Amino acid sequence: MAFFYVSLHPMKQKIATICLLCLSTTLLFSQARIILPDSSQITRDPDSLALLPRRVNPRQPNVTVAKLQDTIQPTRFTAWKIVERTGDRYLVPMDTALHNYHQTTLPDGYSVAMGYLGNLGSPLISKIFFERKEKDQFVFYDSYYPYNKDPDNQLFYNVRIPYSNLSYQTAGSSQNQEERLQGRITMNFGKKLNVGLDLDFLQAKGFYNSQSVKFNDLVFYGNYLSDRIETHFFASSAGITQYENGGISDDNFITQPDSIEQSFTSKDIPTRMSNTWNRLKTNQFYVSGRYNLGYRKQAESDETPGEFVPVASLILTSRYREQYRRFLSYDTLFVDQQNNIRAIDTLYKHNYYPQAVDDSTHYSSFKNTFAISMREGFKDWVKFGLTAFVEHDLRNYSMVDTVGNGRFTHRENAVVIGGILNKQQDDNLRFNVQADMGVLGYNLGEFRISGNVQTGFYISGKRTELEAEAYIKNLKPKFLEENYQSKYFWWNKNFDDTRRVYVGGRLFIPFTNTTLSLGVENLQNFLYFDAEKNPTQESSNIQVLTARIDQKLRFGIFNWDNQAVYQTSSNQNAIPVPTLSLYSNMYLKTKIVNELTLQLGVDAHFHTKYFAPGYEPALLQFYNQREMEIGNYPISTFYADMHLKQTRFFVMMYNVASLVMKPNYFSLPHYPVNSMLFKMGLSVNLYN
Numbered sequence: 001m002a003f004f005y006v007s008l009h010p011m012k013q014k015i016a017t018i019c020l021l022c023l024s025t026t027l028l029f030s031q032a033r034i035i036l037p038d039s040s041q042i043t044r045d046p047d048s049l050a051l052l053p054r055r056v057n058p059r060q061p062n063v064t065v066a067k068l069q070d071t072i073q074p075t076r077f078t079a080w081k082i083v084e085r086t087g088d089r090y091l092v093p094m095d096t097a098l099h100n101y102h103q104t105t106l107p108d109g110y111s112v113a114m115g116y117l118g119n120l121g122s123p124l125i126s127k128i129f130f131e132r133k134e135k136d137q138f139v140f141y142d143s144y145y146p147y148n149k150d151p152d153n154q155l156f157y158n159v160r161i162p163y164s165n166l167s168y169q170t171a172g173s174s175q176n177q178e179e180r181l182q183g184r185i186t187m188n189f190g191k192k193l194n195v196g197l198d199l200d201f202l203q204a205k206g207f208y209n210s211q212s213v214k215f216n217d218l219v220f221y222g223n224y225l226s227d228r229i230e231t232h233f234f235a236s237s238a239g240i241t242q243y244e245n246g247g248i249s250d251d252n253f254i255t256q257p258d259s260i261e262q263s264f265t266s267k268d269i270p271t272r273m274s275n276t277w278n279r280l281k282t283n284q285f286y287v288s289g290r291y292n293l294g295y296r297k298q299a300e301s302d303e304t305p306g307e308f309v310p311v312a313s314l315i316l317t318s319r320y321r322e323q324y325r326r327f328l329s330y331d332t333l334f335v336d337q338q339n340n341i342r343a344i345d346t347l348y349k350h351n352y353y354p355q356a357v358d359d360s361t362h363y364s365s366f367k368n369t370f371a372i373s374m375r376e377g378f379k380d381w382v383k384f385g386l387t388a389f390v391e392h393d394l395r396n397y398s399m400v401d402t403v404g405n406g407r408f409t410h411r412e413n414a415v416v417i418g419g420i421l422n423k424q425q426d427d428n429l430r431f432n433v434q435a436d437m438g439v440l441g442y443n444l445g446e447f448r449i450s451g452n453v454q455t456g457f458y459i460s461g462k463r464t465e466l467e468a469e470a471y472i473k474n475l476k477p478k479f480l481e482e483n484y485q486s487k488y489f490w491w492n493k494n495f496d497d498t499r500r501v502y503v504g505g506r507l508f509i510p511f512t513n514t515t516l517s518l519g520v521e522n523l524q525n526f527l528y529f530d531a532e533k534n535p536t537q538e539s540s541n542i543q544v545l546t547a548r549i550d551q552k553l554r555f556g557i558f559n560w561d562n563q564a565v566y567q568t569s570s571n572q573n574a575i576p577v578p579t580l581s582l583y584s585n586m587y588l589k590t591k592i593v594n595e596l597t598l599q600l601g602v603d604a605h606f607h608t609k610y611f612a613p614g615y616e617p618a619l620l621q622f623y624n625q626r627e628m629e630i631g632n633y634p635i636s637t638f639y640a641d642m643h644l645k646q647t648r649f650f651v652m653m654y655n656v657a658s659l660v661m662k663p664n665y666f667s668l669p670h671y672p673v674n675s676m677l678f679k680m681g682l683s684v685n686l687y688n
Helices: 002-006 010-028 101-105 139-144 343-347
Strands: 077-082 089-091 114-116 124-126 156-159 163-171 178-189 193-204 213-225 229-243 276-296 308-329 332-334 340-342 358-374 385-400 407-423 429-441 447-459 462-475 483-485 490-492 498-509 514-524 526-529 535-538 542-555 558-569 580-591 596-607 614-616 621-623 635-644 647-654 666-668 677-686
Touching (some): 124 139, 139 276, 156 213, 526 621
Antiparallel strands (some): 163 677, 178 193, 308 358, 332 340, 358 385, 385 407, 407 429, 429 447, 580 596, 596 635, 614 621, 647 677
């Protein structure tokens, strides 16, 4: 048996290990019965494997768990996320939704229109402008944002019995196989303490040359919740190896395969690079502590203590993050036995040092936040919550010094003060206003003011929801946007602050199951990478308008879901966007037998042609190009999603439109997605 285990493929070893760990944990604690605090009450969603909380807007983080106890019944699992800065909790559904399970396994599924390098786990960018977040201090990780693990996107739990989940997806043959294995184990030790472990292993060899992606992510997390003390902790270690091919060098292999006078496979298509890769590592540690000041209500009986009512909180959060990125290449073209030319050097205008490319950048951040919070609703007349905070961030940078010897280093400090005013315990009117300002150090003069307000009303027993949001931002350029040294790129800039003003709204109409959204933003001094792949700034004002409609139709077991996004930019050179982006999903959903639910359908992502961003491997950044338009081609799948008790699974045929349409399945310039491909996946919940 031991010999058999050792001889397994590395990914199969990981599957076997996690399966055994999840199963043994469940069996070991199968008789455990942990009584949760009353603050952990949630409701049931019939379209889920587990029990889900009520719908909560994640941008309104101060929806406390405790306020739900009066209206809903206890259950076995509760999940929430936190706000990194203050440690505030807000309820979210557990990752057990059955609807469109297959889309959660695809890069295309992260947005109505997504651009990526064709391979699972590769860098990607949303083609919907308002879905793009602010740049991170370590800008290289922005290209992997859906895969990044951070305290503010981590699920925390409170469970009555140990809970485990194992998910696996695969596609392709041994030569080009893509696999992703995800595991989760979480359990309570008594009423107050929960700990968990998440694992994420991805290996995608790729269907084109030099395209392989590997990443490993390990997260240890937990929380301790009592009347007086609330603590969350988070520790993660992640590594990514991204082999770079620079895109295919001849698009005719995709668009006009008949013009190639020989048979070929996708692995035979020439690429611009080989033996070149990016490597990234992240280690981070986070802890938040909250001490609640309050009083106990008088109990009806002297034998039991009264309910604790928090009045105010003292909050301290700390986060240490260390990140590393390395770009190197052995892409060498031999001319004769004595001399050689580095083939990758011929692709770039500048070579700032003579050796083979080996660029590395280090970044570390140690951030501490102290806050004081007055809790909403501790008295009937206290109709809102108020939080004030001060934050200090110490950052260190190190990179190759292409002028002198050794490495170039930089250290900066930033002190930020701010506050949050919110009202979340009212179904008729909820609002959240946040503001922060840099008062010392590198962020001096930077500020953000944002807010949203929600209301709703009932018509014939159905709730119509209306939401408005706005923000004003004055953003300092990030250090790496102004300063960078490497073999092929070097800049030392002094950019002005970027000013952004946005206003938008959303209307949900229950009678037609329609959601309408509208937003407009004005940007001045917008920063982007130009066609030469250098950072540049557009000093004039740019307006971006987005209108969106989400429409769901249902007739018996027939369903048709549609999402349409209209975008326009007043400066397509600085902010290129597709005019129209669509996602359409037509399916039948029914129970085949009592325990088996089937969703059978076909869906497609589509957007009109536009000059989509290009991708530069040496920078791990997307840049604006005006050479190749991408679009007018549906990335479509034919799929079957199934649910049997505690198990979800799917089978699909990816990119089926290539059978009936002229192949033009590029996601980004010179980066085609995979041709038609069979995929399958499985997710199993293990609990008693």
